[in-house]
Amino acid sequence: MDQFRPREDPNPVRDLQRGVEDFRALMDRFLKGRGLFFFILILFLVYLASGIYIVGPGEKGVVLMFGEVHSITDPGLRYRLPKPFMSHTVVDIAKVRRAEIGFRSDRNRTRTVPVESLMLTGDENIVDVQLFVQYLVQDPVKFLFGADAPENALKTSAEVALRGVVGENTIDHTMTEGRLEIQQKVETYLQRLLDSYNTGLKVTQARLLVVDPPAQVQEAFHDVVRAWEDRERLIKEAEGFREDVIPKARGQAQQTIREAEAYKAQRVIRAKGDAERFTTVLREYVKSPSVTRERLYLETAEQFLPGTKKYIMENGSSRVLPVLPLTPPSAAMMQSSPADQEKSTEKKGN
Structure with missing residues (x-):
């Protein structure tokens, strides 16, 4: 009957x-x-076991003992005494961090921050500048304990460095040929500020993304920039033409000089040879004038009558009949004209 007993x-x-x-x-x-x-x-x-920790690749572990830096550990499985004796903080020193001055990029959209981007140049003009900075953690100890909020200090220092360098140059120089120079100066100035603040950060790149005048006068300044670029292009083309023409002219001048020198040497050598030959002939002429005169006569006749058959008569002989005919009949026939040959043929036929 327990089932009918009331429950508590x-x-x-x-x-x-x-x-x-x-x-x-x-x-x-x-x-x-x-x-x-x-x-x-x-x-x-x-x-x-709570003292076991892992330092990943590209990281450094900073171990503290009672709040004071004890050691810096490399990547791998590490151990320290548990809290409250020791503690650790892992810092990524291989990660490339970035800072944006004058703009903010949110996913696929970029918005301008005029408070940071607008600044004065050395000639009291307003310019809109956007700076992109990449940096690494160089010293993890200084990064953790050297300065309060080192990454915020980097952004502030980058703006200070940018305004300081831009304020030393004119707006034309900043927008045109001085852009690379300003980037290098900003990077050097920023690194010097970070070192003085003990941030432990190292700037790897400082690049100017935008250097424009205010929107109200932007088109006029762009016209100036385009004119400057056209001037530079024309200068480069003129220099290229000069570099092409001048070497050719110099080469032609050297060629003419070499030809003149060769002609000069040739004439001098020929003159010396003629003089020596004349001296030699003179010596031979002094030794036997008659023989030399005859030889000179024959050589001169050879020069003025080249390619012809010549007959030399003995001295004192004035009769030519004993040596006739001077030319064989076949040779005389070959030397006669075609009309004469036809006439002689007709005579033989008659």
């Missing part, structure tokens, strides 16, 4: 007290003997 009303407080008493009884049975020792040992091992 549930009491949450009584149930909680009953659960606590059951847990206490269980712990009393466990902690008897060596149970307490093993429990304390496990807690101690867990406490010691």
Whole structure:
């Protein structure tokens, strides 16, 4: 008949007290003997294991002992004493960080920050400049403890360096040929500020993205820039033409000089040869004038009558008949004209 007995009303407080008493009884049975020792040992091992940490590739671990820098650890599995004796902070020194001055890029959209981008040039003109800075953590200790909020200090220092360098130059120089020079000066100036503030940061690149006048006069300044670019282009073309023409002219001049020198040497050598030959002939003429005169006469006749058959008569002989005919009949026939040959043929036929 128990099923018809009325049930007791549930009491949450009584149930909680009953659960606590059951847990206490269980712990009393466990902690008897060596149970307490093993429990304390496990807690101690867990406490010691809390000192294990991992330093990833491209990272450095800074270990502190009672709040003071103790050591810097390299990548790998590392161990330190648990807190409160030691603590650690892992710093990524390989990550390339970036800072934007004068603009902010949000995903696929870029918005201008006029408070940072508008500044005065050395000739009291307003220019809109946007600077992009890339940097690394060079010294993790200085990065953590050298300055308060070092990355914010870098942004402020970059704006200071940019305004300082732009303020030393005119707007035309800033927008045209001085752009690379200004980038280098801003990078050097910014690094010097970061070193003086002990930020532990190193600037790897400082690049000017936009260098424009205010929007109200932007088109006029762009016309000036285009005119300057056209001038530079024409200058380069003129220099290229000069570099093409001048070497050719110099080469032609050298060629003419060499030809003149060769002609000069040739004439001098020929004159010396003629003089020596005349001297030699003179010496031979002094030795035997008649023989030399005859030889000179024959050589001169050879020069003035080249390619002809010549007959030399003995001295004192004035009769030519003994040596006739001077030309053989066949040769005379070959030397006669075609009309004469026809006439002679007709005579033979008659």
